[in-house]
Amino acid sequence: MTSKELDYRNKLIMAPMVRVGTLPMRLLALEFGADLVYTEELIDYKLMKCKKVFNKVLNTVDFVDESEGDNVVFRTCEKEKEKVILQIGTADAGRALKAAKLVEDHVSGIDVNMGCPKEFSVKGGMGAALAANMDNAKKILTTLVNGLSIPVSCKIRIRKTVEETIQHVKELESTGIKAIGIHGRNRDERPQNKPHPEVIKAVVESDIKIPIICNGGSKDFIEKYQDINQFKELCGASSIMIARAAEWNVSILRKEGMLPIMDVIKMYLKLAVDYDSVATNTKYCVQNMLRELQDSVMGKKFLEAQLMEQICDVFDMKDYCKQKQLEYQKKEMEIRLEKKK
Numbered sequence: 001m002t003s004k005e006l007d008y009r010n011k012l013i014m015a016p017m018v019r020v021g022t023l024p025m026r027l028l029a030l031e032f033g034a035d036l037v038y039t040e041e042l043i044d045y046k047l048m049k050c051k052k053v054f055n056k057v058l059n060t061v062d063f064v065d066e067s068e069g070d071n072v073v074f075r076t077c078e079k080e081k082e083k084v085i086l087q088i089g090t091a092d093a094g095r096a097l098k099a100a101k102l103v104e105d106h107v108s109g110i111d112v113n114m115g116c117p118k119e120f121s122v123k124g125g126m127g128a129a130l131a132a133n134m135d136n137a138k139k140i141l142t143t144l145v146n147g148l149s150i151p152v153s154c155k156i157r158i159r160k161t162v163e164e165t166i167q168h169v170k171e172l173e174s175t176g177i178k179a180i181g182i183h184g185r186n187r188d189e190r191p192q193n194k195p196h197p198e199v200i201k202a203v204v205e206s207d208i209k210i211p212i213i214c215n216g217g218s219k220d221f222i223e224k225y226q227d228i229n230q231f232k233e234l235c236g237a238s239s240i241m242i243a244r245a246a247e248w249n250v251s252i253l254r255k256e257g258m259l260p261i262m263d264v265i266k267m268y269l270k271l272a273v274d275y276d277s278v279a280t281n282t283k284y285c286v287q288n289m290l291r292e293l294q295d296s297v298m299g300k301k302f303l304e305a306q307l308m309e310q311i312c313d314v315f316d317m318k319d320y321c322k323q324k325q326l327e328y329q330k331k332e333m334e335i336r337l338e339k340k341k
């Protein structure tokens, strides 16, 4: 049923990252030069029970879980609409379609996580468990491809051998998906193990026709922008997705060169304030950017901060945060009054 197209070739992509790939980080990645950005993995049953709300204060579209105190499960805006791919965690074709249908008009593509080896995913039949259940994996993808007007892709890990990996990709390709992301580690390998770009290369050089997005180079291969191309070449792929290197300093995606982390944190915080992100999520992301700087005096002050205003204060942005929060409160009041008229 796909009617909208998305070119997955020659793309620099921010990979899906739970808790990291929320709206402020996605917008910053796009500002720095990402062509496409993935959301964090959103679990189908969580997403499908959300209510779609047009947030007039922020100019965003929010998918809100009313049963959990109006928790925003997914927030997006017009700025990223043509470039955002929502990743679903699922073990059930019906649920996956229901969740994807809810967001279909607001994202450019749907990706299915078929690589996550974490216990939470695998126990629920999601992520890497789908590699061992090809019938279900294909059913999920076929259902999405047939039921959605936007392209569908999936993200996997390599298998134990090159031959198995190629066969695996071939089967997934047969469902009509438009691209496949391949993390060059198998399900038993941890992030600290060296990835296998040569396996991804063998897939690219096989008779698979859909674009392959290579992944897994952050720690061992990618320290600066130029390294991105080198890893891509090792994998023979035209598109690449980056996770940890972007988590640590998202300006790695910047062609003109990486920016100092303190500048990046400030840019990130501005977006987090502008899009009213929750403090716990913001803190988590900043913490991953600070890394060893957490041991400094500034870092210790940061670790104690809990409220958005306190986090911003550490980076001399308290006034900006307060001013924006007041602006939003005022706007909210005006909207409420308007509604009453």
Ligand code: FNR
Binding pocket: 015, 016, 017, 018, 019, 020, 039, 040, 041, 087, 113, 114, 115, 116, 155, 183, 215, 216, 217, 218, 219, 241, 242, 243, 244, 245, 247
């Ligand atoms: C991840 N990864 C991941 N993968 C996925 O398919 N869905 C997800 O939600 C997440 N979440 C996530 C969170 C964090 C904090 C990290 C570091 C990683 C895996 C990620 O997308 C990628 O496949 C690996 O990190 C390997 O790529 P890099 O880090 O070498 O570029």
